[in-house]
Every structure is written in C-alpha cells, then in structure tokens.
Amino acid sequence: MPHIVFDKYNKKLETPSKKDGVGFNFVAKSFNFTQKKRNTEYKICAFKDEKEFLLTLREKDESYLLKADKVTRVSPLHLIKDALNSYASSIEANITFSNTHNVNQKVKPNQGYLKDIDYFINDFETKREIQIEIGFGSGRHLLHQAKANPDIQFIGLEIHSPSIEQLLKQLEIQNIDNILVVNYDARLFMEFIDSNKVGKIFVHFPVPWDKKPHRRIFSNAFINEALRVLKLEGTLELRTDSRKYFDYCTQLLTNLSTGKIVIDINKDLPISSKYEDRWKLQGKNIYDVTLFCNQEDKAIDLDYDFTFKDDINFDEIIKTISTKAIVGEDYFLHIEDIFTIEDKKDSGLIQITFGSFDRPLSKYILVENKKAKYFQDLPLPTSSNMKAHNKFKKMLKA
Ligand SMILES: C[S@@+](CC[C@H](N)C(=O)[O-])C[C@H]1O[C@@H](n2cnc3c(N)ncnc32)[C@H](O)[C@@H]1O
Numbered sequence: 001m002p003h004i005v006f007d008k009y010n011k012k013l014e015t016p017s018k019k020d021g022v023g024f025n026f027v028a029k030s031f032n033f034t035q036k037k038r039n040t041e042y043k044i045c046a047f048k049d050e051k052e053f054l055l056t057l058r059e060k061d062e063s064y065l066l067k068a069d070k071v072t073r074v075s076p077l078h079l080i081k082d083a084l085n086s087y088a089s090s091i092e093a094n095i096t097f098s099n100t101h102n103v104n105q106k107v108k109p110n111q112g113y114l115k116d117i118d119y120f121i122n123d124f125e126t127k128r129e130i131q132i133e134i135g136f137g138s139g140r141h142l143l144h145q146a147k148a149n150p151d152i153q154f155i156g157l158e159i160h161s162p163s164i165e166q167l168l169k170q171l172e173i174q175n176i177d178n179i180l181v182v183n184y185d186a187r188l189f190m191e192f193i194d195s196n197k198v199g200k201i202f203v204h205f206p207v208p209w210d211k212k213p214h215r216r217i218f219s220n221a222f223i224n225e226a227l228r229v230l231k232l233e234g235t236l237e238l239r240t241d242s243r244k245y246f247d248y249c250t251q252l253l254t255n256l257s258t259g260k261i262v263i264d265i266n267k268d269l270p271i272s273s274k275y276e277d278r279w280k281l282q283g284k285n286i287y288d289v290t291l292f293c294n295q296e297d298k299a300i301d302l303d304y305d306f307t308f309k310d311d312i313n314f315d316e317i318i319k320t321i322s323t324k325a326i327v328g329e330d331y332f333l334h335i336e337d338i339f340t341i342e343d344k345k346d347s348g349l350i351q352i353t354f355g356s357f358d359r360p361l362s363k364y365i366l367v368e369n370k371k372a373k374y375f376q377d378l379p380l381p382t383s384s385n386m387k388a389h390n391k392f393k394k395m396l397k398a
Contacts, residue, residue, distance in 0.1 A: 001068060001161075002081045002084055002099055003065060003067035003084070003098075004098045005063055005064065005066075006063065006064050006066070006088060006093035006094050006095045006096060007064070007094055009094065013027060013087065014090075015027055019086045020082065021048060021086070022046055022082055023046065024046055025052070026344070027043070027044050027045075028045070028341045028348055030042065030338075031318060032337070039060050041058050041059075042056070042339075043055070043056060043364075044056075052376055053068070053073075053080070054068075054071070055080075056070075063096065064093070066084055066093075071351070072364065073184075076161075076164075077165060084098075084100045085098075085100050085101075107172055107173055109166075109169045109171075109172065110169070110172040111168065113179060113180055113181055114180075114181045115180050116182075117182065117184050117380070120182065120189070120192045128153040129153070129197075129199040129231070130152070131153070131154050131155075131198065131199050131202070132190075132200070133204070134157050134217055135157065135206055135207075135217070136156045136158055137158070137163055137205070137275065138274040139156070139163065139166060139170060140272075140273050140274065142156050142179060142202075143174065143176065144270065145202075146176050146179045147174070148270075152178060154179040154180070156180070156181045156182070157182050157184060157186040159186075161183065164183055167181060187217060187221075187359050188359050191380065191381075192302065192381075194229070195297040195300055196230070196231050196296050196297060197229060197231065198231060199230075199231055200234060201229075201230070201234075202237050203217055203237065204238075205239060205240055206238075208240070208244060208245040210242075210244060213248070216245070216248075218238070219252070223236070223252055223253065226291070227291075227295075230293035232293060232294065232296060233293065233294070234293045235290050235292055235293070236293075237291075238287075238288065238290070239269075239288050240286070241285070241286055241287070243285070243287065246287035250263065253291050258294060259293060260292040260294060261289055261292070262289070262292070263289050264290075267286070302381040303381070306378045306381075306385075308371070308372040308393060308396065308398040309393075310398045311370040312398050313346070314346045314370075315346050317338075318340070318348075328391065331354065331355060331356060331384040331388045332357060332360070332388065333354040333388045333392055335351070335352055336351040336362070341368075346367075346370065347368045349366055349367075350364065350372075351364050352364075352392065354379075354389075355384045355385045355388055356382070359384075363379055372398055
C-alpha cells in the first residue's frame with residue numbers, strides 16, 4: 001500500500017488548510033488509550049473529490065511513517081496517494097522512501113463504475129437480474145461473464161485496490177458497461193442487497209485461510225445472507241483448489257435445512273482464471289460446489305437510527321470510559337483508542353470496533369462542539385451494529 005517515510009520536517013501542518021487540491025481538516029493525537037501502542041500516532045483528516053478520510057502518521061525510532069488509515073477506506077487509490085504527497089509537501093518533509101507517485105497511465109481506469117457502499121444502501125436500483133462475483137482478482141471470469149450476458153447487471157467485489165484499478169481499465173478498453181465494482185468486504189456487502197434479486201453468486205478460488213478460519217468468505221451467516229438475496233433457483237457457486245476449504249463449505253451447506261447442492265470435480269469452464277491456470281499446471285484437482293436456492297425470502301428493512309442525540313463532554317469521557325470489551329448475546333463493542341484534536345478543546349476521535357463477532361466493524365466517532373457523529377459514514381445498517389450503537393450511546397450518555 002502507498003506510504004511515505006521521512007526523517008525530518010520543517011513545518012507543522014496548519015488546519016484547516018488546502019494544498020495541491022487536498023484539504024486537511026484536523027490532526028488528532030493518539031491518547032494511547034489501551035497502552036498497546038509503543039509509538040506516538042496521529043490521525044490526519046484529509047478530503048478530496050468530496051471524500052473525507054484519515055491518514056496515519058506514526059513516529060518510529062528516528063523516522064516517521066505516513067500511510068492511509070486502515071479503517072477509513074477510500075477509493076480510488078490515487079486519492080490516498082495525492083493526500084500523502086500533499087501532506088508531506090505541506091510540512092516540507094525530508095522523504096527517505098515513497099511509493100506514492102502516480103505513474104502516467106496510458107489508459108485511465110473508468111472510475112464511473114466504481115461505487116461506494118452508500119450507493120448500494122441508498123441509490124442502487126435495477127430491473128435487471130443481478131449477478132455477483134466475490135474476490136474477482138484479475139477479473140478474467142467477471143469480464144467474460146459480463147460480455148457473454150449483456151442483460152445482467154454484474155457486481156464485482158474486491159478488497160485489493162490494484163485488482164480493482166486493473167478491472168476498471170479493462171472496462172474502458174473493452175467498452176463494458178454492465179459491471180459495478182465495490183471495494184468492500186464481501187462478507188458484509190450482501191446485507192444491503194434486496195431479497196430475491198440475485199441470479200448467481202460466484203466465489204472462485206477464495207483465500208482458504210486455513211490458520212484464520214474466521215476470515216473465510218463462507219460461514220453460516222454468509223450462506224444465509226446469500227440464500228436471502230438469491231432468487232428461486234439462483235446459485236451460490238464455489239470453485240476452489242483447496243480440498244480443506246471445499247470440505248468445510250460442503251459441510252456448512254449440507255447442514256442447511258433448505259436448498260440443494262451439486263458437487264463437481266475438475267469441471268471445465270469456458271474461462272480459466274489466473275489462479276486456476278496455476279493450479280492446473282501443478283496438476284491439482286479443482287472442486288466445485290453449487291448451492292441452489294429453493295425458497296423466497298422476506299424483504300429487508302434497513303431503516304436504523306445511528307445518530308447521537310445528547311451533548312457529549314469529551315474531556316470527561318477520556319477519564320471515565322472503559323477499555324474492556326463489552327460482549328452482548330449477538331454483538332460486541334470495544335473502545336480501541338481515543339485521539340484528541342490538537343488546539344481544540346473538548347474534541348477528538350473515538351475509535352471503536354463493534355457489531356457481530358464474525359463480521360466486526362471498525363469506525364471513528366468524531367466529537368466536536370459537544371456533538372458526536374460517525375466519521376466518514378454511518379455504520380452499516382445491521383441489527384448487531386444497531387445493538388452495539390445503542391450500548392455505546394448509553395456509555396456516552398448521548
Ligand atoms: C486467491 S484470489 C482469487 C482471485 C480470482 N477469483 C481468481 O480466481 O483468479 C482471492 C481474491 O479474493 C479477494 N478477497 C479476499 N477476501 C475478500 C473479501 N472479504 N471480500 C472481497 N474480496 C476478497 C482477494 O483480494 C483476492 O483478489
């Protein structure tokens with residue numbers, strides 16, 4: 001990921017300020033709330049092209065590491081690079097390493113097809129059948145499907161930014177207009193798709209995560225969500241070279257009280273992905289398991305209230321709030337850190353992780369002028385997030 005290392009700087013960043021098209025709203029310093037951080041850390045609030053996000057600045061030994069904050073994701077990647085460059089230039093940093101220069105690209109990625117999660121929550125509507133590919137990687141399979149099925153609206157989910165840029169470029173080169181791309185964790189995404197709208201969900205060669213199974217795409221919650229969004233006879237299609245992952249998924253699927261599954265070994269598809277080519281060369285078996293949906297589901301209700309109503313005394317919170325994780329029946333809440341905004345009394349960021357156990361969400365809450373609000377955007381409208389939010393409101397007495 002893009003980052004800059006520097007060993008000295010000449011100026012302090014003024015806030016609010018703007019340089020080279022990037023705005024800076026504030027700088028907040030870590031309170032090192034859980035005492036886990038060994039180095040001083042700052043969050044720098046940047047904005048560009050109507051998108052607001054945080055950068056992380058960490059003091060380490062004799063140098064400084066500047067990079068994107070992991071929680072406040074933003075696409076496309078050049079926004080982050082521009083913000084990092086602009087910050088380093090504003091403070092006149094003496095750069096010792098940087099990988100943030102946007103090389104001149106002959107074909108520009110078509111950003112029009114890259115959508116934020118908010119778009120899917122608030123604006124996305126289509127009369128066409130939807131098909132989703134999870135973790136499209138090089139995009140070979142998704143591009144092939146989109147060209148072969150122009151009447152289908154495809155949604156491609158990826159969390160690897162270079163793969164996304166690559167696919168967006170191909171959309172431009174090949175003149176394809178029926179793929180929307182989202183940089184979002186697929187395990188969380190489907191909650192925002194209307195019930196019974198999706199014809200197919202492809203999960204091809206997911207990372208098996210043998211040592212960290214909680215990071216796998218497939219889980220009971222994921223399968224249930226897939227069944228809800230799938231139309232009657234719609235399919236969830238796993239293709240993998242990992243026997244362990246195949247066995248694990250097959251076990252989850254055969255424990256369902258509904259649906260039908262079909263298993264294949266070394267099935268030929270019209271298109272072979274990059275990973276598939278690699279495994280075939282090594283003579284590995286390829287396993288397919290397809291789940292067919294055989295029932296209709298109820299519509300979803302995403303109308304949750306994530307506001308804070310009452311005034312907040314930030315300086316008081318810092319002294320009293322607990323670092324201990326709160327665990328409810330189907331949600332949890334953990335205060336990770338607190339950042340105080342420099343030169344601004346009674347204001348700062350609270351970093352929390354919360355929501356459901358297998359799909360935790362990290363967010364910042366910005367407190368300014370005694371008012372609290374979620375930074376960047378609201379938590380995703382899920383019932384676990386709502387429960388965690390209500391608990392947090394009680395803790396803040398807000
Ligand atoms: C092993 S690659 C397979 C890529 C492609 N499907 C293929 O067959 O060549 C797995 C891909 O899944 C993506 N991925 C992993 N976890 C994900 C998640 N939770 N949501 C969306 N994409 C994810 C990774 O970034 C990676 O590109």
